[in-house]
C-alpha cells in the first residue's frame with residue numbers, strides 16, 4: 001500500500017499550487033478565486049524512488065464564513081481518516097487566521113504525522129513574519145513558496161522520511 005498524503009487548509013492558501021509543483025506539471029486547477037478546486041485531486045507521485053498518493057482537497061464557492069468552517073471540518077475529517085500524513089497549509093500573506101487556529105485544534109487530536117506548512121513565503125520579510133505561526137504551539141514549521149519553488153525539496157525530504 002502506498003502511503004497517502006493529504007494537503008488541507010483554507011481556500012486560496014496554495015494547496016493546488018503545491019500539488020502541481022509536486023506533480024511536476026499542471027493538473028489541478030489553480031485560480032485567483034478562492035476555493036476553485038471543485039473536486040479532490042489524487043495523484044501518484046514518486047520521489048527518490050518512493051511512491052505515495054497525494055490528495056489535493058478543495059471546496060465549492062461561495063465560501064461564507066460558516067461555509068468555510070464547515071468545509072474545513074469536513075476536509076480535515078476526511079484527511080484524518082484517509083491519510084497517513086497530513087500537510088496543513090497556511091498562508092504567510094494573510095497571516096494566521098481564526099480558521100487556521102480552528103483546524104489546528106482539530107488536527108491536534110490526530111495521531112498521524114502532520115506537517116505545518118506556511119506557503120507564499122516568497123522572500124526574507126515574509127520568512128521573518130511567519131514566526132507568528134509558532135503560536136499554534138507547534139515545534140516545526142515549514143516555510144515554502146509553492147509558486148517560486150522555495151523550500152519544496154526540504155519539505156519533500158522530511159515528508160519521505162516518515163514513510
Ligand code: GDP
Nearest residue numbers: 011012013014015016017030031120145146147
Ligand atoms: P488553493 O485554493 O489552496 O488550492 O490555492 P491555489 O493553489 O489555487 O492558489 C491560490 C492563489 O495563490 C493563486 O493565485 C496562486 O497563484 C497563489 N499562490 C500559490 N502559491 C503561491 C506562492 O508561493 N506565493 C505567492 N505569492 N502566491 C502563491
Ligand code: MG
Nearest residue numbers: 015016037058
Ligand atoms: Mg485548490
